[in-house]
Amino acid sequence: ISPVLIPALFWGIVLYDFFNSELPPGIEQPLKLRIFHSLLITAMVAGKILEKLGICNDLTILRAALNGIPPWRDSKLLIKDLTVDEVPLRIYQPKSPSTGKRRGILYFHGGAGTFGSIRAFERVCRYMAKKCNSVVVSVGYRLSPEHPYPGQYFDCLNATLYFMKSLEEYHVDPGRIIISGDSCGANFATVICQILLNGRDLPKVRAQVLLYPGLQGLDFQLPSYQQNAFVPILPRKMIIYFCFRYLNRKPTVWKDVLRNCHVPESMRQQYKKWVSADLIPDEFKIRGYIPPKPTSYKPEVHEAVKEILGITFSPLLAEDSIICQLPESYIATCEFDVLRDDGLLYKKRLEDNGVQVTWYHCKNGFHGILAFFGYGVFSFLSANKIMESIVNYINSL
Structure with missing residues (x-):
């Protein structure tokens, strides 16, 4: 995918979201919420494009985006991974x-x-x-x-x-x-x-x-x-x-x-x-x-x-x-x-x-x-x- 495509896609979705979503009075930090929502939709649309190209499942980008950033190690906790x-x-x-x-x-x-x-x-x-x-x-x-x-x-x-x-x-x-x-x-x-x-x-x-x-x-x-x-x-x-x-x-x-x-x-x-x-x-x-x-x-x-x-x-x-x-x-x-x-x-x-x-x-x-x-x-x-x-x-x- 062209490096230009993702930013263009994002701003296009921001514009689409502005006309197709509502941020009612009282909702917290509406501008921040709109940006996050646009990013999520961008991830979904990008996933659809990549699936059409045969690169990955359409949910792959959304899942990766929502995984977030791993936090630092926590000295107060013992954290253990296992599989059951x-x-x-x-x-x-x-x-x-x-x-x-x-x-x-x-x-x-x-x-x-x-x-x-x-x-x-x-x-x-x-x-x-x-x-x-x-x-x-x-x-x-x-x-x-x-x-x-x-x-x-x-x-x-x-x-x-x-x-x-x-x-x-x-x-x-x-x-x-x-x-x-x-x-x-x-x-x-x-x-x-x-x-x-x-x-x-x-x-x-x-x-x-x-x-x-x-x-x-x-x-x-x-x-x-x-x-x-x-x-x-x-x-x-x-x-x-x-x-x-x-x-x-x-x-x-x-x-x-x-x-x-x-x-x-x-x-x-x-x-x-x-x-x-x-x-x-x-x-x-x-x-x-x-x-x-x-x-x-x-x-x-x-x-x-x-x-x-x-x-x-x-x-x-x-x-x-x-x-x-x-x-x-x-x-x-x-x-x-x-x-x-x-x-x-x-x-x-x-x-x-x-x-x-x-x-x-x-x-x-x-x-x-x-x-x-x-x-x-x-x-x-x-x-x-x-x-x-x-x-x-x-x-x-």
């Missing part, structure tokens, strides 16, 4: 002496199941390990499409089972295990917590920590999806696009999925008690919400994406008999995030079933903000506030 059932793990242990056994925190990174890595969230995991005086296990689950869905869940489950059976080795208190994640990683954490309810000979999970989670594929017309449809870093079209990439399907019917044509009427009626704009507090509709016009169910669209209506993809749809058994929970949501209402709806479901929830709402934040945590001038203040809230919560357990 072909799944890379990185374990962070404080070097300082402990008077007793430490907490154990499993962390599943975000990235729509198709990108993201242990390295991308190195700073987040190091920070938690040090500030919470805990053993943190970052799980490098294998990515789609190379490792097809739902393999990511099995990777996360196998990593969790390994850690739970090795607590003595890492000097971890079996009564203080926390399962956490951001974005799709929070989805994995939610599913793993539900699955572990059936684990008879395993320690009981102390808490789940879910950071701007995506938890349902039933309704893409909720208020947060409308309000943040064109907001970086995750506009509404992109979340549908990555759903298709995650499932390794061509996005031929993405517009119909966006209009909820993939949902049978019987299912819509069955789950409206749990997934509905009517359940979203009015304060979150102030920025605008128009009830969508009824759409016709299209069986061919349902067939194309039926997996997103299953409990594995949509743990928000789990029965009350499961939800009521879940551990104490922490949920962080961001105002300028299409997935905001997924978090609000799950918070309500948990509370309605008697599960204690600590909720932190980041009023200036956007989706994926923690990916920039720990990068100095390139970070966002809201990411620091979310991390401070997480640390305070974990230290209270």
Whole structure:
């Protein structure tokens, strides 16, 4: 590729992004966010070009860009890499002496199941390990499409089972295990917590920590999806696009999925008690919400994406008999995030079933903000506030 092409491509995308995205009043550091968003789109477009040329997979550039810059060595942590059932793990242990056994925190990174890595969230995991005086296990689950869905869940489950059976080795208190994640990683954490309810000979999970989670594929017309449809870093079209990439399907019917044509009427009626704009507090509709016009169910669209209506993809749809058994929970949501209402709806479901929830709402934040945590001038203040809230919560357990 010509050295001139990439800068020209970037500035062309900046111009395109200016006219095709929205930065609502109140969002943090809009200019910085626009630049980062343009860089991500540039990486995606460059990947498509390289794939057409037969050089690499179209996700290669995006994955490399989001890996970030490795941090310096940390003298306060013992960091160990290992592989369990072909799944890379990185374990962070404080070097300082402990008077007793430490907490154990499993962390599943975000990235729509198709990108993201242990390295991308190195700073987040190091920070938690040090500030919470805990053993943190970052799980490098294998990515789609190379490792097809739902393999990511099995990777996360196998990593969790390994850690739970090795607590003595890492000097971890079996009564203080926390399962956490951001974005799709929070989805994995939610599913793993539900699955572990059936684990008879395993320690009981102390808490789940879910950071701007995506938890349902039933309704893409909720208020947060409308309000943040064109907001970086995750506009509404992109979340549908990555759903298709995650499932390794061509996005031929993405517009119909966006209009909820993939949902049978019987299912819509069955789950409206749990997934509905009517359940979203009015304060979150102030920025605008128009009830969508009824759409016709299209069986061919349902067939194309039926997996997103299953409990594995949509743990928000789990029965009350499961939800009521879940551990104490922490949920962080961001105002300028299409997935905001997924978090609000799950918070309500948990509370309605008697599960204690600590909720932190980041009023200036956007989706994926923690990916920039720990990068100095390139970070966002809201990411620091979310991390401070997480640390305070974990230290209270």
